[in-house]
Amino acid sequence: MTTERPRTRADIVDTARRLYEDLEFTAVREWLAADPDRKAVGCLPVYVPREVVWAAGVLPVGIHGGGDRLEIIRGDAYYQSYICHLPRSVVELGLSGRLDMLSGMLFPSTCDVIRNLSGMWQILRPEVYVRYVDVPQVEHPATGLEFWKGELSTIYRDMCAIAGTEPSDEALWAAIDDYDRVRDVIGRLYALRRDEPWKVPTEELYLVMRAGEVLPPPDFVDLATAYLEACHAEPLRRRDNTRVIVVGSFCEQPPLGLIKTIERAGCYIVGDDFLLGNRMITRPPERGGDPVEALAHALLFHHQPSSVMYEPDPDAKEVTIKKMVDAARADGVIFAAASFCDPALLDRPMLRAGAEAHGIPCIAFKFSENTGQFQQFREQAGTFSDSIKLWGGA
Amino acid sequence: MAPTTKEEVKVQKDRSMILQKEMIAGHFERLEKAPETGEKVVYTFVPGNLTELIRSFGALPLLPEINALQSGMRGKSKGYIAEAERNGHSEDVCTYVKCDIGMLRSGNIGPTGTRLPKPDLLLLSYTGCYTFMKWFELLREEYDCPTVFLHVPYQGDGTLLPEHRAYVVKQLRETIIPALEQVTGRPYDEDLLRENLARSAQAEDDLVAVLHSAKNRPSPIDSYFGGVYYVGPIFSAFRGTPEGVDYYRALRQEVEARVAAKQGPLTPVGRLDDQKYRLVVEGPPNWTSFREFWKMFAEEGAVVVASTYTKVGGTYDFGFRHDPSDPLGTLADYCGGCYTNHNLPGRIEMLERYVKEYEADGFIINSVKSCNSFSAGQLMILREVERRTGIPGGFVESDLVDPRYFSAANIKNRLESYLQMIEARRAGGATSSEALGRLA
Amino acid sequence: MNCFVGIDLGSTITKAVILDEAGEVLGRGITNSRSNYDLAAEVARTEAFVTARFGLLRKEVEKAAGGAMLDRLLRAFRTEQTLVQLDRLQHHIDAEVVSTVAGPLQQPVTEVIDEIFRRLRQEEEDWFAGRTEGTRSDFFRDHVGSGWARLSEELGPPVDVSFDLLLSLYDKCIIKVENEPLELGFQDHIDAALARIGDVEGVDAVRLGVERARDAELVEVATIGTGYGRARLPFAKEQIRSEILCHGLGAHRMFPNTRTVLDIGGQDTKAIQVDGRGIVTSFQMNDRCAAGCGRYLGYIADEMNIGLHELGPLAQRSSRRVKINSTCTVFAGAELRERLSLGEQREDILAGLHRAVILRAMSLLARSGGVDDEFTFTGGVARNPAAVAALEELVAENYGDRTLNISPSSIYTGALGAAIFAMRAAEEGRGVAGTGTRQEA
Structure with missing residues (x-):
């Protein structure tokens, strides 16, 4: 990263866009090169406890596939046509040497595709550390507490071994502090977009969020804070757009073109689940006591409702969308799931039924990270927006 | 796993198959009458099922996957899936789930034609399959009953770690x-559980003897198509029951x-006495064209000597037995060891051992569209097993219960090509080292 | 002489190859596949025996009579074959007009049809006389079909006979012609062909050669069928081999150092690894989705309203390849229209499409074990220069230097392999003797 903080909205977004488009992960490589003792580890979506990675001095790097910018040559050889696109591009990144700077990979329990990719990585890259991160799926949060504490401790210990550092509570608390700041600035940006969406186009917000996937937390906080200031300082023209939330894009990410298409079709995105892992914990871990316990507690007791975590409350699915729509003061919902995404697509009938029961207009479509044509989305989103404006419902 | 298709009635049957059919019919009759008899019904899944525990409370297990596959065999799944898709389920996702939901919405008539009772408890043993979790969340929407969740950690590092075992216990x-106590009104009776577990171990011994019998030439069993019948009782409602013990004793005698x-x-x-090809198969079968699929193998003289699908409800042939001396610990070990709860390297190792120990001529992957737990990574499994055994693998694609994804011509073409390749290599004395060099 | 026949019943084209006792190719036949598979196989076989006998003839008298004379004889033979088929076509169309066209319309329709046939026959004479430019399709259906469409458009509308009616008559009746056994063999037309070239200098030598070729005893000792439609061939199970094995062996025969074969046909793509003896060691085929197969390029050509063979050359004019991520046949048209509407150039889009097709093939190759030296490319798409260029580039990038073989007769690869299997089976004394009969000339 440049030490000089970019000031204007255009500069900041430009920096973020360069990071997003860079499939060589130059920023990570430069960070590593600055000190030969530094290490970095890749984190697949959705939720990886990055605090324990960062506390060990290891940079957690979000691995979100290759978007629409990566030509898949080797990745397709490993996947049948009925499996989503993300693992193809992750394998492509791995086999083309683009992830060689990583000392390890963490594969969370998002779905069976990512789970099995952990085993594939053990075979493809036997020289790197690989761990399946079994995020607890439990009826009562307390049931999973001991287990998750154990998992966090193991990952922390392993990360320290990679980095050659000593585990310590101080380091953990410092990392938790860093990520609290990350969550805080993300929260403020999302709140501003919710309140004044014309100031925070989602295309830009998304790019800034993506920067957070490759930058050290303090650098990201600087960039995001600068962007927040620029949003206030350089307002954009307010439009008569419909307010929507986008649901279902928490793992494989939509191409930027899709986000732009939704916005240009007359929708302000005022809530989304893109890159959900960066705000999975909704409350800062409680200070005092054991930092591992605090982190474990924060996830189990205060996490976002999401398709990748078991929902113990039988009534919750029905009201999930209603709550999200209310929180975002949205007019409607766009269910945008990656093709063949089990968590999103299996959840969708429940979420959609709940939304419809509350009279919330919705539309649904599927994408893949490398979708290259947006005409159908433009038409759907445009019609959706117009119908809400005209009749207040689809 | 006991088919009840009309065609089935006409065909020749082993005695064990008739026995199994009676057991299953009896079980479903009991289930149908449960609302009157007051017997409690627990819905649960095959991998990681806790049958001994459920039965120790006097409750009856009912397994939605079995219903789905039976619907597939009876030609009902197409309509059920269409019903679920009309209700907003995506064409991309697991067809077991859609078949089950569709069946529910179409009157909930089970595999033997009896009405299925509503669950008194949804017991989700989350083992080896992410979709199970969503499946139960979806089922929960349809029933007003308690749900209880057992999180079984995945063997990401190849073993069930002691702390993971402790977590399951x-x-x-x-x-x-406590959930079972509450639903059945009975206290937990560990002695009863131990008795059930002892019976499980006995049946498991006999099942393993049956599975190992495929090392003979000719193999007295087909370990995939026939195998799904053999594991039927032990994977479903009969583990730990006296009927289960009797069935496996009879089966073993028949096979011996x-x-x-x-x-x-x-x-x-x-x-099939004249066995031209001994094969290992990975992946679940297709149920909608089960006999047609089997026929394609049998007509070519191919017998399956080992399969991984018959291990989804437990990997007994690698030594695990339910242990009455540690009732809850053994259930944890059982859940952790189910096939799809093994990581990819573990699955590859298992296949490699099967190919070698059963002296197979080849191995085939039936990759099903529905099941990411099985299918994601199978192309790597293929490559690795080829590399380690020097034997080329075959790859066919179908689905569990969606007939739209069973293309008989395509599958037959690939299978024939594959077997002819094996034959040509055998005739030409193709060396495995040549293949090894190629595939390295 | 003993000979061995291989028949490859493909989804669109049926091929036959005949080998002599030494394993040399004696003849090749090709026809479009049709609803009657037996007949398609028979037509291809007959054609292969025609070319076999022409081959014998050529060996015999080329020196004495000269190549040009023999070319002319073959051309005359083809003309005779075409004229026979035109007669049959006219017979069916006339009957169709009587039974389906309303009374008052019959006369003008018949007049137009008579004129179309008159001109088609004239065009055939012109072709024989060498007065026609360009090449024409090997298939009666295609070359007469394009003439029919052209003449219908020219002659129908001016006299109020609808173009669509004429076209539908053709479509209906061509199927009948294709599905009835016709006399198209060497013996059937060689005399007429000889008569047609007339009493020119050197024709006596040719006559003598023809007699010998006609009398040559060709005994079909063994026959093997292959191809996607092989199960529908009227052959016993032992007479059938998978097209994978036949392709591998055929490619090995054409290029003995072949280790990897890629075949991109209309419906499917195959990646095959063979050992030093042409025995298949591993293979992969595309899944049930036909994305990235030849058919996809066909859709694109239709969408752009150009000939399939024009796609490649057009793509090669690209200077700025567009990135295409999907080769889904279902979305091909929509994607193309969207790209064009964004102002992308046709050639740039096409360049991207060709690369996308080859990328799909690359993943199958990787699944089957990679690309070894030497690498043989077969199937319809191997005739597309842009596809070949994309393949060369991607193979070089991912596997390094590889010798890429493409045979002009690569379409016969599967049939050639089948014929070799027939020969081997006969040598081993296995009961695959197809007819065991002497082939009448």
Whole structure:
């Protein structure tokens, strides 16, 4: 990263866009090169406890596939046509040497595709550390507490071994502090977009969020804070757009073109689940006591409702969308799931039924990270927006 | 796993198959009457099922996957899936789920034609399959009954770590048992559980003897198509029951008699004594064209000597037995060891051992569209097993219960090509080292 | 002489190859596949025996009579074959007009049809006389079909006979012609062909050669069928081999150092690894989705309203390849229209499409074990220069230097392999003797 903080909205977004488009992960490589003792580890979506990675001095790097910018040559050889696109591009990144700077990979329990990719990585890259991160799926949060504490401790210990550092509570608390700041600035940006969406186009917000996937937390906080200031300082023209939330894009990410298409079709995105892992914990871990316990507690007791975590409350699915729509003061919902995404697509009938029961207009479509044509989305989103404006419902 | 298709009635059957059919019919009759008899019904899944525990509370297990696959065999799944898709389910996702939901919405008539009772408890043993979790969340929407969740950690590093085992035991003790106590009104009776577990171990011994019998030439069993019948009782409601013990004793005797007589198994084309190809198969079968699929193998003289699908409900042939001396610990070990709860390297190793120990001529992957737990990574499994055994693998694609994804011509073409390749290599004496060099 | 026949019944084209006792190719036949598979196989076989006998003839008298004379004889033979088929076509169309066209319309329709046939016959004479430019399709259906469409458009509308009616008559009746056994063999037309070239200098030598070729005893000792439609061939199970094995062996025969074969046909793509003896060691085929197969390029050509063979050359004019991520046949048209509407150039889009097709093939190759030296490319798409260029580039990038073989007769690869299997089976004394009969000339 440049030490000089970019000031204007255009500069900041430009920096973020360069990071997003860079499939060589130059920023990570430069960070590593600055000190030969530094290490970095890749984190697949959705939720990886990055605090324990960062506390060990290891940079957690979000691995979100290759978007629409990566030509898949080797990745397709490993996947049948009925499996989503993300693992193809992750394998492509791995086999083309683009992830060689990583000392390890963490594969969370998002779905069976990512789970099995952990085993594939053990075979493809036997020289790197690989761990399946079994995020607890439990009826009562307390049931999973001991287990998750154990998992966090193991990952922390392993990360320290990679980095050659000593585990310590101080380091953990410092990392938790860093990520609290990350969550805080993300929260403020999302709140501003919710309140004044014309100031925070989602295309830009998304790019800034993506920067957070490759930058050290303090650098990201600087960039995001600068962007927040620029949003206030350089307002954009307010439009008569419909307010929507986008649901279902928490793992494989939509191409930027899709986000732009939704916005240009007359929708302000005022809530989304893109890159959900960066705000999975909704409350800062409680200070005092054991930092591992605090982190474990924060996830189990205060996490976002999401398709990748078991929902113990039988009534919750029905009201999930209603709550999200209310929180975002949205007019409607766009269910945008990656093709063949089990968590999103299996959840969708429940979420959609709940939304419809509350009279919330919705539309649904599927994408893949490398979708290259947006005409159908433009038409759907445009019609959706117009119908809400005209009749207040689809 | 006991098919009840009309066609089935006409074909030749082993005695064990008739026995199994009676057991299953009896079970479903009991289930149908449960609302009157007051017997409690627990819905649960095959991998990681806690049958001994459920039965120790006097409750009856009912397994939605079995219903789905039966619907597939009876030609009902197409309509059920369409019903679920009309209700907003995506065409991309698991067809077991859609078949089950569709069946529910179409009157909930089970595999033997009896009405299925509503669950008194949804017991989700989350083992080896992410979709199970969503499946139960979806089922929960349809029923007003308690749900209880058992999180079984995945063997990401190749073993069930001691702390993971302890975590499962803790959940059994603190979550599952209290839920069963509450629903059935009975206290937990560990002695009863131990008795059930002892019977499980006995049946498991006999099942393993049956599975190992495929090392003979000719193999007296087909370990995939026939195998799904053999594992039927132990994967479903009968583990730990006296009927289960009787069934496996009878099955073992039947198979041992075939070994002595140097006979092959019954197949859709009759007894397969002349076995041209010994194969290992990975992946679940297709249920909508089950017999047609089997016939494609049998007609070519191919017998399956080992399969991984028959291990989804437990990997007994690698030594695991339920242990009455540690009732909850053994259930944890059981859950952790189910096939799809093994990581990819573990699955590859298992296949490699099967190919070598059963002296297979080839191995085939049936990749099903529905099941990411099985299918994601199978192309890497293919490559690795080829590399380690020097034997090329075959790859066919279908689905569990969606007939739209069973293209008979395509599958037959690939299978024939594959077997002819094996034959040509054998005739030409192709060396495995050549293949090894190529595939490295 | 003993000979061995291989027949490859493909989804669109049926091929036959005949080998002599030494394993040399004696003849090749090709026809479009049709609803009657037996007949398609028979037509291809007959054609292969025609070319076999022409081959014998050529060996015999080329020196004495000269190549040009023999070319002319073959051309005359083809003309005779075409004229026979035109007669049959006219017979069916006349009957169709009587039974389906309303009374008052019959006369003008018949007049137009008579004129179309008159001109088609004239065009055939012109072709024989060498007065026609360009090449024409090997298939009666295609070359007469394009003439029919052209003449219908020219002659129908001016006299109020609808173009669509004429076209539908053709479509209906061509199927009948294709599905009835016709006399198209060497013996059937060689005399007429000889008569047609007339009493020119050197024709006596040719006559003598023809007699010998006609009398040559060709005994079809063994026959093997292959191809996607092989199960529908009227052959016993032992007479059938998978097209994978036949392709591998055929490619090995054409290029003995072949280790990897890629075949991109209309419906499917195959990646095959063979050992030093042409025995298949591993293979992969595309899944049930036909994305990235030849058919996809066909859709694109239709969408752009150009000939399939024009796609490649057009793509090669690209200077700025567009990135295409999907080769889904279902979305091909929509994607193309969207790209064009964004102002992308046709050639740039096409360049991207060709690369996308080859990328799909690359993943199958990787699944089957990679690309070894030497690498043989077969199937319809191997005739597309842009596809070949994309393949060369991607193979070089991912596997390094590889010798890429493409045979002009690569379409016969599967049939050639089948014929070799027939020969081997006969040598081993296995009961695959197809007819065991002497082939009448």
